[in-house]
Amino acid sequence: MEPLQDISPVSVRVLTPADAEAYRSVRLRALHEKPPAFGSLPETEPDLSKTAARLAESNDRFFGAFQSAQLIGIIRLPRHSAPNEKHRAYLAGLYVLPRFRRHGCGRALVREALSWAVKTPGIRRINLTVVTQQEAAIGLYQSLGFHTYGTEQETFSRDGQFYDEYLMTLELNSANLEPAS
């Protein structure tokens, strides 16, 4: 395991197409994580130009955590677009580079995404799925008010092993969310 670094301060902001290369690099690192935190395969990750296009989409908000100029953590909050579904958004792709963990970066990313959702008219529920072995992420989500409402079994396999995912949800109206500082 890589040593912890002294990383304060960390800033979190919305990512733009100019961040595509850094985002893609961190994302590919996330998809190689062991044990796996994501079902997506590195070989199906969009190329650089498609990544830049995704970062420009208004319904798919990406956030990044930076130490100085280095991108060290990412999260995404796609919102459903159909008129009868756009009260829901989906928290996805949370990842912090291993050597920067346990310094509050993951919490800052989730809080920033939730703060954005709270300020966006019409969003009232955030859903997510998380691999059942990812105890750090589960603990983080629980501490912010998410609760588990089910388990999806064998959502993906990696190296011959099958992985289950918890389904978690947060009703924004009932959440005690201060805007991220």
Ligand SMILES: CC(C)(COP(=O)(O)OP(=O)(O)OC[C@H]1O[C@@H](n2cnc3c(N)ncnc32)[C@H](O)[C@@H]1OP(=O)(O)O)[C@@H](O)C(=O)NCCC(=O)NCCS
């Ligand atoms: C989950 C993850 C983003 C947390 O990032 P982080 O920067 O270390 O998180 P923070 O330092 O902000 O910690 C926030 C909370 O997460 C939980 N947590 C973090 N690391 C933990 C660990 N090793 N064990 C148990 N709980 C942990 C704790 O509740 C912690 O709160 P606390 O510091 O008050 O105890 C990081 O571990 C990661 O990238 N994991 C792999 C990817 C992943 O599982 N993504 C989730 C996809 S749904």
